[in-house]
Amino acid sequence: MVSTGLLLIGAGGHGRAVLETLRDSGWPDPVGVLDDDPASAGLPGIPRLGPLAMAGALRGQGIGAAHVALGDNARRRALGDWLLGLGFALPVVRHPSAVVAGTACLGAGCVVMPRVVLGAAARVGSHVILNTGCIVEHDALLADAVHVAPGAVLGGGVRVGAAALIGLGCAIRPGVTVGAGAVVGVGAAVVGDVADGMRVAGVPAVPLR
Ligand SMILES: CC(C)(COP(=O)(O)OP(=O)(O)OC[C@H]1O[C@@H](n2cnc3c(N)ncnc32)[C@H](O)[C@@H]1OP(=O)(O)O)[C@@H](O)C(=O)NCCC(=O)NCCS
Incomplete structure (x- = not known):
């Protein structure tokens, strides 16, 4: 399986800031963003793929890297460790x-x-x-x-x-x-x-x- 692309977790204010940093750093745009809040506005130009529970399936489809863009420290840590366990790289x-x-x-x-x-x-x-x-x-x-x-x-x-x-x-x-x-x-x-x-x-x- 070829692992490619970066998945963002979190389409709130911190997610928007991380997206700008990725773009300024020359990364290709993330392949999509996951967020459990159906009311969130999403991220400009980034496909909204669904709730966080989809991460495992997306890993199975070959998405190789992820970034948790959430300001809540405990939640960011828990989700980050979960994604590492699913086999994502967290650059x-x-x-x-x-x-x-x-x-x-x-x-x-x-x-x-x-x-x-x-x-x-x-x-x-x-x-x-x-x-x-x-x-x-x-x-x-x-x-x-x-x-x-x-x-x-x-x-x-x-x-x-x-x-x-x-x-x-x-x-x-x-x-x-x-x-x-x-x-x-x-x-x-x-x-x-x-x-x-x-x-x-x-x-x-x-x-x-
Ligand atoms: C310290 C902090 C956590 C307190 O939040 P809170 O529990 O909601 O506290 P409140 O706003 O109800 O204020 C409680 C009291 O502390 C005082 N207070 C709150 N923050 C203060 C601060 N940074 N410095 C001095 N006094 C502060 C308030 O004036 C209030 O005083 P009073 O009881 O005499 O009226 C919060 O103000 C804070 O500074 N958070 C950090 C936010 C931050 O930097 N986030 C990063 C974003 S990128």
């Missing part, structure tokens, strides 16, 4: 304007949006979103399904646990650890460790009530 989607150090590494299914900077020896897990213009400095360690939102800045050696959301425009002091499933609010200045599942915001960041 890294990387905008040509991004600057990725040669010594950095990215896992399966990551997307690197425009003007991201990923520093030396940074290690990024699978299904991670590095969103527009974020900076992840040298030696950072990001677990699976993290989302670093636009404009966030992570200092050297910052560690982020699985499925954490690092909010728009925040800054994280070098060496700090943000736990799994934590949420860092928009514009926060994180100067100390954040426990698993904790939501913090403010300057300096404190736990939200």
